[in-house]
Amino acid sequence: MEVRVWRGGATGAFESFEVPRQPSQTVLDVVTHIQRHLDPTLSYRFACRVGMCGSCAMTVNGKPRWTCRTHVDKVAASGRLEIAPLANLPVVKDLVADMREFFDKWARARGQFTPTRTRSDGFAVVNPESSARREADAGVECIGCGVCYAACDVVKWNPDYLGPAALNRAWTLVNDERDGAKAARLDAVSGDAGCHSCHTMMSCTEHCPKHLSPTRSISGLKRMTWRLGKGGE
Amino acid sequence: MNGRRLWIAQRVTAMILALCVVVHLATIIYAVHGGLGAAQILGRTRGSIAIGGFYALFVVAAAIHGGIGLRTIAMEWLRLGRVSNWLAGLVALALVVLGLRAVVAVVAA
Numbered sequence: 001m002e003v004r005v006w007r008g009g010a011t012g013a014f015e016s017f018e019v020p021r022q023p024s025q026t027v028l029d030v031v032t033h034i035q036r037h038l039d040p041t042l043s044y045r046f047a048c049r050v051g052m053c054g055s056c057a058m059t060v061n062g063k064p065r066w067t068c069r070t071h072v073d074k075v076a077a078s079g080r081l082e083i084a085p086l087a088n089l090p091v092v093k094d095l096v097a098d099m100r101e102f103f104d105k106w107a108r109a110r111g112q113f114t115p116t117r118t119r120s121d122g123f124a125v126v127n128p129e130s131s132a133r134r135e136a137d138a139g140v141e142c143i144g145c146g147v148c149y150a151a152c153d154v155v156k157w158n159p160d161y162l163g164p165a166a167l168n169r170a171w172t173l174v175n176d177e178r179d180g181a182k183a184a185r186l187d188a189v190s191g192d193a194g195c196h197s198c199h200t201m202m203s204c205t206e207h208c209p210k211h212l213s214p215t216r217s218i219s220g221l222k223r224m225t226w227r228l229g230k231g232g233e
Numbered sequence: 234m235n236g237r238r239l240w241i242a243q244r245v246t247a248m249i250l251a252l253c254v255v256v257h258l259a260t261i262i263y264a265v266h267g268g269l270g271a272a273q274i275l276g277r278t279r280g281s282i283a284i285g286g287f288y289a290l291f292v293v294a295a296a297i298h299g300g301i302g303l304r305t306i307a308m309e310w311l312r313l314g315r316v317s318n319w320l321a322g323l324v325a326l327a328l329v330v331l332g333l334r335a336v337v338a339v340v341a342a
Contacts, residue, residue: 157309191236192308225237226244 054143164214292332300325
């Protein structure tokens with residue numbers, strides 16, 4: 001199988017490699033084969049190989065995907081594979097994207113849990129059936145892979161836009177009854193860089209490998225900022 | 234105006250426009266089916282506070298809604314930054330002036 005792999009930084013070119021097909025082969029297997037057997041200077045990022053850590057996302061045949069759980073069979077029907085770093089992020093080298101801005105935006109969206117209790121208080125009792133907890137549960141399995149961020153057109157057009165993952169994180173926290181920074185968080189996620197810039201194109205939801213719906217979370221934030229009169233006031 | 238207020242304004246004007254467009258289209262179809270000509274229609278609209286108020290609201294809602302949408306396009310596609318605010322404001326103002334002129338022409342006796 002011919003595999004074209006991005007080499008270089010922001011400027012660079014695709015380089016072709018011939019990789020043997022294997023049963024149940026993943027795109028990460030292909031990249032690993034190239035580095036171990038064909039060109040040890042190829043840079044890429046991975047850790048767990050089982051879809052938990054969120055570090056191996058790349059652009060595969062034009063779409064952002066988690067490469068460790070993406071089978072070659074599913075994405076290279078024509079026998080052609082083109083692998084590039086994630087879009088909407090600076091390229092460090094080859095398949096490695098610089099994730100700093102992505103995670104800085106989580107902090108800007110106040111993605112940090114702000115406790116309301118101290119260590120001397122008892123455990124909070126959270127009803128798992130409450131509507132707020134269900135909303136939080138629906139978004140809480142994000143692994144921070146950056147696929148949604150790379151798939152988002154608003155990120156591409158507006159570099160300040162916080163992006164689907166950071167806004168989804170904020171939504172899980174404003175629905176966490178133990179958290180004490182709801183108003184400040186709604187301020188942080190409002191306006192032109194925040195939830196109100198989402199055009200509901202659902203590219204994040206379409207591409208999320210964990211089948212989460214950041215679009216739903218962002219819509220929730222819009223409703224909440226309206227209802228509570230919070231955000232950028 | 235911050236992004237959140239603009240978003241709310243655009244949503245509220247969208248609700249107004251949804252209603253206005255339906256009433257507007259239904260009125261056109263009703264008038265045309267009734268076989269009314271321009272003179273007869275003007276005869277009915279002139280001096281009507283209800284028609285004037287309805288279309289004035291329609292014009293203002295459309296100007297606000299369209300202006301905010303154009304601001305977003307200017308920011309995201311044309312990358313005009315703060316200039317987008319002025320540009321969109323000017324377009325909205327022009328729409329209000331032109332639209333209200335048309336309303337006056339139809340309603341004023």
